[in-house]
Amino acid sequence: MIISQFMTQEHRKCDTEFAAAEQAVANGNWSETEEKFLAFSNNTLKHFKREEMELFPAFEAQTGSSEGPTQVMKHEHEQVRGLMGKMAESIESQDKDAYLSLCESMMILLQQHNMKEEQMLYAMCDRVLPSELKESTLSKMKHVEL
């Protein structure tokens, strides 16, 4: 379960950073919000890149399917990226209500996405990838940078 463990930990880390940015907005501290939001978005985007560059291709090659679950996950990554852009705009205009409203959508969207990955896709990766390939994919993912 090494894929599941590593990737799930990353999800949790992003959740914590997301909550910290939300807290900063609630406190009305926009410079701190910017810093925390940047940490959240950078780490989330890095996580997506790890999946799209390494994990998904390995899974697709192993199962011979590139139009299955990985395609849906990539589509959802796009939705998250779109929301991130809107959140950044609301920070720029210091629009608290818009930011908090976007937070709600982002949180549910991300959590639904994470749940599906953790309970299905990562579990499937751990099951179908041979252990050597799993080790090497994990190692490559750790080296991916934004």
Add this chain to the structure above:
Amino acid sequence: MFSQNGLSLDQAPPISVVFRFFFSGALFGILAGILILFFQNHIFDASDIKAVILTHTLTLGAMLSFMFAALFQMLPVIAGVALPSPVKKANAMQYPFVLGVFSLLLAFNFSTPWLFITASFLLGGSLLYIALVMLKNLWKLPNHSSSSKGMLTALLSLTIVILLALYLTGTLGGLLEGNYYTQIKTAHYSFGLFGWIALLILSISFQVIEMFYVTPSYPKLVSQYLPLTLFTLLTMTTIIGVFNPSIWVASHILIALILIGYSLLTLKRLTQRKRPLADATVWFWRLGLSSLIASMLTLFITNFTELSWVKSLSYIFFASFALSIVFAMFYKIVPFLTWFHLNSQGYFTAPMMHEVIHPKTAKKHLYIHLTTIVIFVLSLFIHLFIFLAGMLTILSFGWIAWQIIHAWKLYNYTQETGEKFDMSSM
């Protein structure tokens, strides 16, 4: 859309499937409020048929509709189960279900055997059908989470509730002798309240509390074994209870302790949440869990007192528990689905969640709901308050109905007038 090894990664069912169940639940809730105005304090006497009618309007008409709205929405997300042709399935279930509820309520009111038989066919057919479809899909899952296992157990409980109900309506309809009527009746409502309603809420909470509010996850021991423990306890008590009905006293005490433990744990989880803002949904959860504790404490006390109002308090608090949690889910699901579907269809102008239902609107409903509970409790001692309680019930469910109408209108308006990102050009 996409599936592999029986797993679907589709995100959400059609919006109309979820909205229609929330809407019919709200309408049954309004009906319950109207019935309270007519039945007045008779609703607190469990042996009075008026109490039975109101209980079924709320638990079967309102709660079951709400819970199926949540199930249709949560099954693909929590368990990875996307039901094929959800609109057809929702139609096949909802129409006979609504007719069945009315048949049953009329059957209770007029003690008409053929209405009991009609209700048996309509409710038994529609509910067993959808419960078995969902069970079959859940059963096939290769990877189970504690929530999906819990949902499976809750749906098994629902199946048992229906089968036990069919025995009761079969007896009232003159088809069965009903030698075990009293024992089966106890098993029916115990399975309904604890095996279905409480178990489903509990199972969903294992995932949504962590997901919506960013809290530490539940201890594995609790999330893995609690649903199965409750289910086993109820099943064993039902079997033993046929020969020795007094076993239910011990069983109810154990269930009360388990649910109090679960509530305290969840309340603690909510204090550990990393998301800073306590919106109305957090308070709905807190109110619901505190109501469950109050309900279980009063249930415990009923074993040692003859005072009928203690039992009534237990019912009021249980209803407050179930409805508060349903409302908490409602205020997350409806705005999210409206935004999500429009956003997925490529509308730039998709309304944000706060534009669908503003947090202040949800908070106003929280106050209405809280006042309703308080007035119900007061009406046990000052009888005239029951009219106010009835009117507040109508207002509370009317509030929900209006939010669905508003979200639906906004959804259609955006589809008709909104600017769209042309996906076909990609």
